[in-house]
Amino acid sequence: MRIAVVIPCFNVEHHVDVAVRSIMEQTYDDLDVFAIDDGSTDGTKARLEELERTYAGRFRWTSGPRRGACAARNLGMANTTGEYIQFLDADDAVLTDKLHRQVDLVRATNGPDLVVADFLNVYEDGREEKVVANEGSPWMALVRTQLGTTSSNLFKRSALEAVNGWKEEQASSQDYELMFRMLKSGARVAWDPFVSSLVLKRAQGSISRTGLRDNWIRFIHLRRAMRDHMEHTDPAGHALEIAAADQVIFMAIRVLARHDAHAGLQAFKENLPVGFVPDATSATTPLYSGCYRLIGFSATDRLARYFGRMRDRSI
Numbered sequence: 001m002r003i004a005v006v007i008p009c010f011n012v013e014h015h016v017d018v019a020v021r022s023i024m025e026q027t028y029d030d031l032d033v034f035a036i037d038d039g040s041t042d043g044t045k046a047r048l049e050e051l052e053r054t055y056a057g058r059f060r061w062t063s064g065p066r067r068g069a070c071a072a073r074n075l076g077m078a079n080t081t082g083e084y085i086q087f088l089d090a091d092d093a094v095l096t097d098k099l100h101r102q103v104d105l106v107r108a109t110n111g112p113d114l115v116v117a118d119f120l121n122v123y124e125d126g127r128e129e130k131v132v133a134n135e136g137s138p139w140m141a142l143v144r145t146q147l148g149t150t151s152s153n154l155f156k157r158s159a160l161e162a163v164n165g166w167k168e169e170q171a172s173s174q175d176y177e178l179m180f181r182m183l184k185s186g187a188r189v190a191w192d193p194f195v196s197s198l199v200l201k202r203a204q205g206s207i208s209r210t211g212l213r214d215n216w217i218r219f220i221h222l223r224r225a226m227r228d229h230m231e232h233t234d235p236a237g238h239a240l241e242i243a244a245a246d247q248v249i250f251m252a253i254r255v256l257a258r259h260d261a262h263a264g265l266q267a268f269k270e271n272l273p274v275g276f277v278p279d280a281t282s283a284t285t286p287l288y289s290g291c292y293r294l295i296g297f298s299a300t301d302r303l304a305r306y307f308g309r310m311r312d313r314s315i
Contacts, residue, residue: 001106003028003099004085004157006076007035008069009061013043015091015200020051020059022093023086028100032080033059035090036073039066044090070166070174077157077165084115085155091200092151098196102154105190113159113187114179116141117196119152124202130195138189139238142179143226143245147189150175151197159187172215173222180226213263216256223249224271250278257301268297 005023009016037045048061073087102115121129134146141147163181170177227245230238249271257264280286291300
């Protein structure tokens with residue numbers, strides 16, 4: 001079984017060698033490896049040229065204008081062969097047995113549309129954070145952002161083609177938007193209960209307030225679309241997932257409100273049902289929940305932000 005490996009690259013001259021080497025050192029070798037330079041302005045093209053020489057006959061690449069990661073992934077799909085596709089962001093890496101283990105799983109589970117695996121977030125200061133997939137209900141995993149990530153998962157080509165691939169205008173939450181469409185079309189999921197990839201969490205420098213605001217709005221809208229789909233198709237069968245989606249939406253609204261209080265309040269009014277009450281969690285304390293019941297979201301969140309600022313100043 002051939003596996004296509006698609007590697008979009010943008011200004012990753014210091015990372016792409018590790019990504020490509022992690023593929024070339026796989027214990028599974030029936031691979032079609034293709035990288036796409038997406039309008040890089042640093043030394044990425046020079047690194048790709050060197051990698052092409054190093055792995056002659058095993059590694060190909062192309063270059064074009066800046067169009068975004070999703071467009072690059074779709075271009076990679078169109079220029080590779082293989083029943084399944086490994087998408088690998090060029091600042092990530094996969095562990096050496098990842099593809100061999102997942103191919104064995106595909107064969108043992110009668111060709112699922114999506115293989116989901118755990119992964120490690122690796123921060124530039126050396127910290128590691130294990131992110132575990134929520135085995136069981138794919139819809140619960142989807143709404144809770146526990147359905148793996150781009151580099152940890154393995155995608156069946158025919159399932160991707162059935163939903164027209166990656167949505168090229170999607171600026172964030174790209175993999176979860178894609179997997180949402182796959183689940184809506186009936187995609188079957190298999191679970192790989194091992195860490196399979198390392199996701200480098202690069203420092204992004206100064207992120208604009210507008211950028212953060214828009215990312216959280218997209219996150220909220222996508223979870224709202226997931227919830228609405230489940231409510232329209234099988235509200236009784238998805239009762240737990242629908243309730244979980246509301247809690248996830250609420251926590252995202254709270255984060256949005258820190259960046260833009262007006263947008264947070266508007267998102268609360270537009271995306272949560274009348275009578276919604278947040279669960280008491282480590283992020284939403286019993287005190288917060290009690291205040292929420294008494295004075296509502298807007299006033300409670302203002303109080304929480306105020307006391308948060310007071311606490312930070314006392315440290």
